[in-house]
Amino acid sequence: MFKHSIPFPQKHCFMLQVNFIRQNKERVINGLKVRNYSEEALSVIDKILEADDKRKITQTELDSNLAESNKLSKEIGGLFKQGKQAEATEMKAQVASLKIKNKALQESLAQIKTTLEENLLSVPNIPHPSVPAGNTEDDNEIYKAWEHDLPVLDDEALPHWELASKYNIFDLELGVKITGAGFPLYRNQGAKLQRALINFFLDEASAAGYEEIQPPLMVNADSARATGQLPDKEGQMYHITKDELYLIPTAEVPVTNIFRNVILQDNEFPIKLTGYTPCFRREAGSYGAHVRGLNRVHQFDKVEIVQIARPEKSYEVLETMLKHVGGLLDKLELPYRILRLCGGDLGFTSALTFDFEVYSAAQKRWLEVSSVSNFETYQSNRLKVRFKEDGKMHLAHTLNGSALALARIVAALLENNQTPEGIKIPKALQPYTKFEMIA
């Protein structure tokens, strides 16, 4: 199988980004400060610029040497044809000495590039100007609050994990037996509810013009790096070392990688894709009451929407994605709010992220069910998703969002809709579940 790991990104892959850093140094540094970078950590920027300077100098010297030896080699060929053996032999010696120099130059160039790439991979995306400063989720800004009353349940109301056993709709103990903690097993009406939600979300995405994709559930390291999961989230993914593959933490990874190394034609925009996949996350270090039940699991189902857009359109696109996700929650009749993530909570690859949280009435908590982000050119620089305009190459913008993540939606639906007679299914979902009540 795949024992190799092609060095990624490919040769010279980062140059655009270095140039960006060079031309926008202040902006980059300010951006990293929004992400709470210390002065010491900021030194990576200077390291990058220094390494790039060295790279240019070395490259120039190597190129001129190579030009020289190419020229001499051609002349040697000519001399051989004319039968001038002695002169040819003499020139060979010249080329040989150049070659020794070139070898050294090539080695140091390779080393410089490796350092440069490592440093570049460690730099996250620059936050959008609207991203608020802050360290934790408490500093996120409420972008759109829930404007109605929150549902209030009576005192006998049960959290979803107790509803699970009451109605026999999912079973965490069985998951533990079969696999381990965090792998729920859905059954009966619970399993049907899962299937109904997936189909509902996919149909809604199709109706909104997204092409449906069913991608692989494992990806290679190149793909994981291109969308930014590696090296940043190495420990969060399940890694199959024998075959050097990773279980996907989100459909974003395989779906966005469809466009790795693709040059788009103008008429291909906008690209809108959707896909349902299970998502696998190790969630190392998360234990305790707040991760009870379906609140945080290692395997959950999610329908993802992905768009690739022209740069000047990408924030418009982001808005339409927010509307799409909001529309889904409206149809499911769930109370929700939208947060604009602060610098400290913003994902490594994202420029701007909005989180959707639904209110889970029995737990009396907000649960994150969707994250909608614009990555601007951060992913496309790694992916090499480009388009040509006026004879020049430009990086496209990539965006994605959950529409939606199931486990927590299920938690909120079960809790909020519980009645003495059973759990009511929202109208929009009834054609999919083919039942109106879990009882």
Place this chain on the structure above:
RNA sequence: GGAGGAAUGGCAGAGCUGGUUUAAUGCACUGGUCUUGAAAACCAGCGUGGUAGAAAUAUCACCGGGGGUUCGAAUCCCUCUUCCUCCGCCA
């Protein structure tokens, strides 16, 4: 899993007895001439990235990936990956 064959620019396809090839040629594409318009024909252009330069331009790297032989590699050698054919196994 075993045996054989293959991998060249958007596509097709030459080169593969190592040296004016800066990768032929065709198709597609773009611009132009012609035409009332279109087609055809003709002319020209037509990969990605790096470096130097204000630019014109020059130069370097890339013929699946990596390494090697050589003054010189698409061409020879090693290795990995993928695809095709055949055998085996299999939902």
